[in-house]
Amino acid sequence: MIALNSVYKTFNRGKASAIIAINNVSLNIAAGEFVVIVGSNGSGKSTLLNLVAGSVYADEGTVQIDGNNVTRMADHQRSKWVARVFQNPLSGTAPDLSIIDNFRLAAIRTKRKGLSVGVNAGFMDKVKGHIATLGMGLENKLEQPMGTLSGGQRQALTLLMSVMDSCKVLLLDEPTAALDPRSAETVMRTADQLIRDFNLTSILITHNLKDAYQYGTRLIQMNEGAIVRDVSAEEKKTLTQNDLFSWFS
Numbered sequence: 001m002i003a004l005n006s007v008y009k010t011f012n013r014g015k016a017s018a019i020i021a022i023n024n025v026s027l028n029i030a031a032g033e034f035v036v037i038v039g040s041n042g043s044g045k046s047t048l049l050n051l052v053a054g055s056v057y058a059d060e061g062t063v064q065i066d067g068n069n070v071t072r073m074a075d076h077q078r079s080k081w082v083a084r085v086f087q088n089p090l091s092g093t094a095p096d097l098s099i100i101d102n103f104r105l106a107a108i109r110t111k112r113k114g115l116s117v118g119v120n121a122g123f124m125d126k127v128k129g130h131i132a133t134l135g136m137g138l139e140n141k142l143e144q145p146m147g148t149l150s151g152g153q154r155q156a157l158t159l160l161m162s163v164m165d166s167c168k169v170l171l172l173d174e175p176t177a178a179l180d181p182r183s184a185e186t187v188m189r190t191a192d193q194l195i196r197d198f199n200l201t202s203i204l205i206t207h208n209l210k211d212a213y214q215y216g217t218r219l220i221q222m223n224e225g226a227i228v229r230d231v232s233a234e235e236k237k238t239l240t241q242n243d244l245f246s247w248f249s
């Protein structure tokens with residue numbers, strides 16, 4: 001589903017401040033895999049995600065999504081396959097608009113044909129049904145402004161909004177970093193459930209080693225722009241949480 005082939009990315013190329021962020025990375029992620037990426041600050045995790053999302057282009061090498069060469073394709077053109085959730089719960093939603101209007105906006109953004117999606121009763125029922133599965137009681141507050149919800153509630157809704165419109169790839173860039181522990185747990189559980197329900201191919205970046213241990217089918221460690229560990233689902237079962245901590249000592 002996602003294939004990076006011998007990808008390099010250097011920032012500030014040709015200057016004294018040049019930084020090799022991605023150094024010859026090749027990575028194949030099969031449909032339905034849930035890959036968790038860990039690594040110290042500056043190891044290239046976000047750049048890797050940006051290369052898949054299209055907010056950064058490779059200097060060399062190719063990026064493919066669902067069999068399409070997207071190496072030079074703009075991020076908005078990739079949005080038919082790729083949804084992305086960021087650290088900040090505020091970044092994915094419009095605070096002054098109601099929950100339902102945020103869902104309408106999200107649907108309009110990803111749908112190429114017509115805007116009828118936002119106004120019909122079927123759409124409202126579909127959104128309501130999906131929100132109910134979050135188990136937060138928000139399905140009865142569809143007219144409430146998004147800005148009045150907690151960070152965890154907003155992030156859970158952002159996740160749902162991202163995946164509802166038949167995207168295939170979900171990119172999660174530290175989605176719980178700004179949340180308190182309980183909200184973070186709820187959001188991670190929600191993400192895990194949505195990934196299964198919608199059969200998504202997913203990449204999660206996290207500094208939370210407990211989450212890295214608990215979630216995902218494959219675990220990757222990056223260091224200095226390279227993949228230094230790639231642990232399959234089978235191998236992961238043999239790891240302990242302490243093994244993960246020892247990678248960083």
Ligand SMILES: Nc1ncnc2c1ncn2[C@@H]1O[C@H](COP(=O)(O)OP(=O)(O)OP(=O)(O)O)[C@@H](O)[C@H]1O
Nearest residue numbers: 011012019021039040041042043044045046047048
């Ligand atoms: N737009 C940019 N311009 C210049 N340098 C950049 C840019 N984006 C990233 N870098 C540099 O590239 C390297 C990799 O950054 P990246 O954000 O991918 O790391 P990361 O593993 O996600 O780090 P963190 O865990 O701190 O978020 C870092 O040295 C960073 O400073």
